[in-house]
Amino acid sequence: MTSAILLVAHGSRRPEANADLYKLAELFKTEKPESHVEIGFLELTEPTIPQGLSKCAEHGATSIAILPYFLSQGTHVAEDLIRFRDQFQEQFPQVECYVCPPIGLHSKLVELMLHRLDEGTRSHQQQQKTS
Structure with a gap:
């Protein structure tokens, strides 16, 4: 096959x-x-x-x-x-x-979203410091 x-x-x-x-x-x-x-x-x-x-x-x-x-x-x-x-x-x-099936709600997706949240928070904090 x-x-x-x-x-x-x-x-x-x-x-x-x-x-x-x-x-x-x-x-x-x-x-x-x-x-x-x-x-x-x-x-x-x-x-x-x-x-x-x-x-x-x-x-x-x-x-x-x-x-x-x-x-x-x-x-x-x-x-x-x-x-x-x-x-x-x-x-x-x-x-x-x-x-x-689609990606769906998976423990790895939660882990990824938390990682993205941290990235976004750090980026926002960096922008606040430089403005």
């Missing part, structure tokens, strides 16, 4: 916002060298989710994990990604395709 991972983000008109998904894909390629890794954006930019799924199939994937780079189980994850998966499966019934 040839596995693939499609990392999915919302998409933005700001290239800087989209760059995170490209960087994440590079990290996944290093951490999961046995899997083919592609990206897809829900809207506003390319590659789209259907384009990313097609690239996975073209690469010979027999199994594709759609991995949302979303925080919660909102409409995009609960409905839109399922719709894209179902449309892809109609076109490529021989390829197993499934949607993974």
Whole structure:
């Protein structure tokens, strides 16, 4: 079985916002060298989710994990990604395709948010000292 991972983000008109998904894909390629890794954006930019799924199939994937780079189980994850998966499966019934859970509330996320809080507080305090 040839596995693939499609990392999915919302998409933005700001290239800087989209760059995170490209960087994440590079990290996944290093951490999961046995899997083919592609990206897809829900809207506003390319590659789209259907384009990313097609690239996975073209690469010979027999199994594709759609991995949302979303925080919660909102409409995009609960409905839109399922719709894209179902449309892809109609076109490529021989390829197993499934949607993974979003990032969600996880102990590592709490740890990260506390870290970001500390960074923001330190930065604010530094700005107050220099003004």
